[in-house]
Amino acid sequence: MACIEARGLRKSFGTTVALDGINLRVEDGRILGIIGPNGAGKTTALNAILGLTPYQGELRVLGRNPWTERDQLMRDVCFIADVAVLPRWIRVSQAIDYVAGVHPRFDRAKAEAFLARTTIRRDSKVKHLSKGMVAQLHLALVMAIDAKLLVLDEPTLGLDLLYRKQFYDSLLNDYFDRNRTIVVTTHQVEELQHVLTDLMFIDRGRIVLDCSMEEIEARYVELEVHPGQVAAARALKPLNERQVLGRSILLFDGVDRQQLATLGDVHTPSIADLFVAVVGNQATDAKGAAV
Amino acid sequence: MNTPSNAINSSSPGSRGTAPAVFSVARPFYWSVRRELWENRLVYLAPLAAAGIFLFGFVINMISLRYRMHGVWPVDAAPQRHGLNLPYELSAALIMGIALVVGIFYSLDALYGERRDRSILFWKSMPVSDRTTVLSKLAIPLVVIPVLSFAIAMVTQFIMLLLASTVLLGSGANIAALWTQQPFFRFSLDLFYHMLTVHGLWYAPLYGWLLLVSAAAPRAPFVWAALPPFVIWGVEKMAFNTTHFLSLLMVRLTGPSDPEMPRNADFMSTLIPHHFFDQPGLWAGLAVAAVFLVVAIRLRRYRGPI
Numbered sequence: 001m002a003c004i005e006a007r008g009l010r011k012s013f014g015t016t017v018a019l020d021g022i023n024l025r026v027e028d029g030r031i032l033g034i035i036g037p038n039g040a041g042k043t044t045a046l047n048a049i050l051g052l053t054p055y056q057g058e059l060r061v062l063g064r065n066p067w068t069e070r071d072q073l074m075r076d077v078c079f080i081a082d083v084a085v086l087p088r089w090i091r092v093s094q095a096i097d098y099v100a101g102v103h104p105r106f107d108r109a110k111a112e113a114f115l116a117r118t119t120i121r122r123d124s125k126v127k128h129l130s131k132g133m134v135a136q137l138h139l140a141l142v143m144a145i146d147a148k149l150l151v152l153d154e155p156t157l158g159l160d161l162l163y164r165k166q167f168y169d170s171l172l173n174d175y176f177d178r179n180r181t182i183v184v185t186t187h188q189v190e191e192l193q194h195v196l197t198d199l200m201f202i203d204r205g206r207i208v209l210d211c212s213m214e215e216i217e218a219r220y221v222e223l224e225v226h227p228g229q230v231a232a233a234r235a236l237k238p239l240n241e242r243q244v245l246g247r248s249i250l251l252f253d254g255v256d257r258q259q260l261a262t263l264g265d266v267h268t269p270s271i272a273d274l275f276v277a278v279v280g281n282q283a284t285d286a287k288g289a290a291v
Numbered sequence: 292m293n294t295p296s297n298a299i300n301s302s303s304p305g306s307r308g309t310a311p312a313v314f315s316v317a318r319p320f321y322w323s324v325r326r327e328l329w330e331n332r333l334v335y336l337a338p339l340a341a342a343g344i345f346l347f348g349f350v351i352n353m354i355s356l357r358y359r360m361h362g363v364w365p366v367d368a369a370p371q372r373h374g375l376n377l378p379y380e381l382s383a384a385l386i387m388g389i390a391l392v393v394g395i396f397y398s399l400d401a402l403y404g405e406r407r408d409r410s411i412l413f414w415k416s417m418p419v420s421d422r423t424t425v426l427s428k429l430a431i432p433l434v435v436i437p438v439l440s441f442a443i444a445m446v447t448q449f450i451m452l453l454l455a456s457t458v459l460l461g462s463g464a465n466i467a468a469l470w471t472q473q474p475f476f477r478f479s480l481d482l483f484y485h486m487l488t489v490h491g492l493w494y495a496p497l498y499g500w501l502l503l504v505s506a507a508a509p510r511a512p513f514v515w516a517a518l519p520p521f522v523i524w525g526v527e528k529m530a531f532n533t534t535h536f537l538s539l540l541m542v543r544l545t546g547p548s549d550p551e552m553p554r555n556a557d558f559m560s561t562l563i564p565h566h567f568f569d570q571p572g573l574w575a576g577l578a579v580a581a582v583f584l585v586v587a588i589r590l591r592r593y594r595g596p597i
Contacts, residue, residue, distance in 0.1 A: 052415060052595060070592075071420035079416045085596075087330070087410035094329050101322030102417050138413075 003028050003181040008057035011044050018044040020205035029178040033192050034185045036202035042185040046153050050079055078142045079151035088127035099141050111144035132163035143175045152184040189271040203279045221257050222269040223250045229263040240277030251277045319419045323427035338440045341389040342447040345382045349451055353458040383444045383482050390440035394432030398501035401428040403512045409596040421591040432498045437490035496576045499583030506590040
C-alpha cells in the first residue's frame, strides 16, 4: 500500500477548477516536493490529503479516507500549514501540554530536547516569539510526533535564510528516516534541490511533471552552448532557451548527454530552471491554443 | 511514484499498526476544555471580578450600617430579616448574570475566532474530532461557567457572612443569629438548582444557536446571531400580525415560568424539581439545541480559515 494514492482527484470552487482529476501515488519513505505557480492547486491537493476539504474522485492516505476519517488519520499524519498557525495566545508550555494531552504518539522529551537547542522560553506566548521561533516551535511539536506522513505547505514562508536552512537540516537529520514520508510545497525551490527524492510540478490543477530526482538527472540536461553551435543545438528541439551573460542556455528532455557535450558544457538543470522550462512552456502552449 | 496510480488498493484502515488502541475518548475532550480555559480567561476572571467588586461594596455598606444603627442590629427584628437576605441574593444574581453574558460572548467567538486567526489549521492537525471540539466548546457555557459561578457565588456569600460578623463584632449585635437565621444552606441549594437547570438546560438552545452562528458566520457573528430572530419576528408580524416567536424568545431568555422554588418547599422537592422537568418547553429546547449542535459540528468540518 502506498502512503498516498489518488485517482481522478477533482475539486472545483464554483466554476474555477482547482484540481482537474489528478492521479498520484506517493510511496512510503519518499520526500516529495510539489512545485507550482500560485493558484496551481497545490494547497487544494494538500487540503484534500489532510481531510480539510471534500473532493471528488478516489483518495486514500495511509489506507484511510481523509475526509471521513480525519481525526483517526491525524494520529499518523502531521502538517504545518503555509504560515504560522499556532494560536497567538498560547504559551510554549501550554502548546506542549496540549499536544501531549491529545496526541497518543507525542514524545514530550523529544520536543523538550529540540526546544532546548533554541532560545525559546517556556513561558513565552506565541505572539511574543519571532516568526522564525514560531516555526521552530511548530517544528519541535511536529518532530516529536511519531507520524508516518508529514505534510508541509510553504513551511518556511517569510523565514530568513538561516532559519530556512536550519529548518530543513533539522527535518533531514533529526526527523526523516526511510519509514516516514514527507510531502512539501514551496516556492523556495533552491533549498529543496538536495532534500527531495521526488518532484512534481502542478499547473492549473494538472500534474505536468512527476518523477524521481534520479530520473530528472537522467532525462533533463542543460546545455551551455558554445558560440557557433547554437543552430545545431536548437535543431535538437530544446524545451526552453534562455540567455545568460550573452550565452545561450538550452534545456533538453531525453536527448543524449554525450551528443550534447559536443556542443557545449552540459549539467543537470536546477529545479527552478526546470520549472520555468516545463511550466513556462505549458503556459505558452495554453496561450497559443487560446489564440 | 513515476507511474500515476493505476490501482487503489482496498485495504482496510485497521490492517496496519495504528496508534495505541485504547486512547481514551475523554482525554482529548479534557484537554480541549483546558485549552478553552487557557484562551478564555474571562470565563473565570469576570465572575471573580464581579464578586470582588460586590464584596468591596458590601464592606462599605456594612461599616456605614454599623454607625447608622448605633449598635442595634436588625437581626433581632423579624420584619427586617428579608432586607438582610437581600445582599446575598443580589450577589448571586450579579455573578450569575455576569456568567450569562460571558457565556454568550464566549459562544459567539468559540468557532469564529479559530477561523479568523487561522489557528483552526493547527487544531485540525491534531487527532481531535470536530465533534469533540464543538462539544468541548459547548461545555464551557453549559457546565464550566455555571459550576464556576456557583462556586464563586457560594464563596462570596460565605465571605460576606464572615465580613458581616467581623464588622459587627463588639457592636452588641447578635452575630450567632446572623449565622443561624441566614438561610445559607437552603439558598445555596436554590442557587445550585437554578444554575443546573436554567443555565445548564434551559439556555442550551441559546448556546447551541450561538455556536452554530459562530461556525457559520463569514464575519461579524454577532450580527448573524441577532439578524434571523429579527427577520422571523418581522415576517411573522407582517404576515400574521402575531408575535408568537417573540414571546417564545422572551420565555427562553427570561427563564422558565417558575424557576424559583417556593420558600417553604420541603427538602426533597428542592433537590428534585419535578415540575421543571414537566415543562414541554424544556424538552423542545433541548431538541432544538441538539439540532443546532449537529449542524455546528458539520459546519466545522467544512470550515477553514477566513
